[in-house]
Amino acid sequence: MASKIQYNTRHREALIEYLEQIPGQHFTAADLCRYFKEQGRKIGTATVYRQLERLVEEGAVNKYFIDENSGACYEYINPDNCCHHPSCFHCKCEKCGRLIHLDCQEIKMLSRHLLDHHHFKLDPMRTVFYGTCQECQQEAGTLREES
Amino acid sequence: MASKIQYNTRHREALIEYLEQIPGQHFTAADLCRYFKEQGRKIGTATVYRQLERLVEEGAVNKYFIDENSGACYEYINPDNCCHHPSCFHCKCEKCGRLIHLDCQEIKMLSRHLLDHHHFKLDPMRTVFYGTCQECQQEAGTLREES
DNA sequence: TTGCGTGCAAAGGTTTTGCATGGCA
DNA sequence: TGCCATGCAAAACCTTTGCACGCAA
Numbered sequence: 004m005a006s007k008i009q010y011n012t013r014h015r016e017a018l019i020e021y022l023e024q025i026p027g028q029h030f031t032a033a034d035l036c037r038y039f040k041e042q043g044r045k046i047g048t049a050t051v052y053r054q055l056e057r058l059v060e061e062g063a064v065n066k067y068f069i070d071e072n073s074g075a076c077y078e079y080i081n082p083d084n085c086c087h088h089p090s091c092f093h094c095k096c097e098k099c100g101r102l103i104h105l106d107c108q109e110i111k112m113l114s115r116h117l118l119d120h121h122h123f124k125l126d127p128m129r130t131v132f133y134g135t136c137q138e139c140q141q142e143a144g145t146l147r148e149e150s
Numbered sequence: 151m152a153s154k155i156q157y158n159t160r161h162r163e164a165l166i167e168y169l170e171q172i173p174g175q176h177f178t179a180a181d182l183c184r185y186f187k188e189q190g191r192k193i194g195t196a197t198v199y200r201q202l203e204r205l206v207e208e209g210a211v212n213k214y215f216i217d218e219n220s221g222a223c224y225e226y227i228n229p230d231n232c233c234h235h236p237s238c239f240h241c242k243c244e245k246c247g248r249l250i251h252l253d254c255q256e257i258k259m260l261s262r263h264l265l266d267h268h269h270f271k272l273d274p275m276r277t278v279f280y281g282t283c284q285e286c287q288q289e290a291g292t293l294r295e296e297s
Numbered sequence: 298t299t300g301c302g303t304g305c306a307a308a309g310g311t312t313t314t315g316c317a318t319g320g321c322a
Numbered sequence: 323t324g325c326c327a328t329g330c331a332a333a334a335c336c337t338t339t340g341c342a343c344g345c346a347a
Binding site for chain 2: 068094096097103105107109110112113116117120121122123124125126129130131132133134135136137140
């Protein structure tokens, strides 16, 4: 699989160190660049993308396409907290953009069903359930429109 | 809402006529441009995007973000056949990239569970299930690696 | 005749790539 | 010392926008 030996550079460590502070939060590549620039530690755009790609491959970071106009969205997965077991999955609110973590056996039932009946092996880590969160449902119920 | 009076132009009709031939298939804006160019009927890129946007608003077309590198993915919804009911959803194989349509009641159970227990209103149209398709599972089982 | 639709080109944004240099192991 | 990682800039790509003209109603 991974035949290439990979190094741990300072940038990489700084990146991971920061990501560990914001588990579950979603961010774009541009966000990271901006953050490190503000911290006085400029990391090149290409480097950020390359490290993110690597982290996604390693499974430490998830990659989503949520906001159509602001590119890919990433999220660090806290290994102590979440997402290393198959009953964890993510819901993304289309209205407010909130990312909701759920830990629920129901997903395993769906997973099993997909495998048994449709021969599709679900990857709950990568899958994002889109929909509307509770608060946005309520808002939509009361106020019809905003602007 | 739609205060603007909208016209039915020849391009628009040609577009819809073509889309009606490929219900459930997914395509990109570039695909459409290419198709019409090959047919000797060139439609400008901007026009394709503008019409697609309109069709999405009208609910005749769904818009997805599946392939990270090839932009948004659209799909015409055959009102007689598929995808206007909540038991249709999509699976995307992470290995081969195949997009699989499923029409199955199981998704409704999950949908109901999410709403009842987690107050999250699932949007099956927008949600894409990532995982591994049958063939790619078999390949992974026999040959360990390819390259 | 009115005003939306279109084409073209340019601009906007995100992501990738090439290449010389820097840094890890 | 061998390779991988980085930075920079350029390129590639998708998508949107401005403007003059065409065309539907």
